[in-house]
Amino acid sequence: QVQLVESGGGLVQAGGSLRLSCAASGRTFSTLSSAWFRQARGKDREFVAGISWSGGSTYYADSVKGRFTISRDNAKNTVNLQMNSLTLEDTAVYYCAASHIPYARLITAWEYWGQGTQVTVSS
Numbered sequence: 001q002v003q004l005v006e007s008g009g010g011l012v013q014a015g016g017s018l019r020l021s022c023a024a025s026g027r028t029f030s031t032l033s034s035a036w037f038r039q040a041r042g043k044d045r046e047f048v049a050g051i052s053w054s055g056g057s058t059y060y061a062d063s064v065k066g067r068f069t070i071s072r073d074n075a076k077n078t079v080n081l082q083m084n085s086l087t088l089e090d091t092a093v094y095y096c097a098a099s100h101i102p103y104a105r106l107i108t109a110w111e112y113w114g115q116g117t118q119v120t121v122s123s
Contacts, residue, residue: 002026009117024098030074038092
């Protein structure tokens with residue numbers, strides 16, 4: 001079993017940066033792919049960024065490509081999301097997820113979820 005806990009959310013001005021972290025428990029975490037999703041109020045949850053179990057491969061939603069960077073440290077059981085050049089459209093609850101399926105984007109492919117952390121971008 002894997003448990004995920006997100007942190008680092010908050011209020012930031014447009015154009016600013018924020019770094020989210022996801023702390024995982026469970027010995028198998030380092031063998032799982034990880035990802036960040038987000039859900040804005042009134043909208044469906046959407047894929048943001050994913051990373052392979054080794055950290056060697058990353059992939060992003062077009063809306064965040066070039067602005068967000070996902071990384072992981074398997075020694076510390078953490079996954080991070082560095083978010084730069086934030087816009088109002090980035091306001092959402094951000095969720096960390098883990099899966100045995102590599103390179104997945106569909107929500108149904110992700111087995112483990114955190115409780116989410118709120119990111120609010122103000123003008």
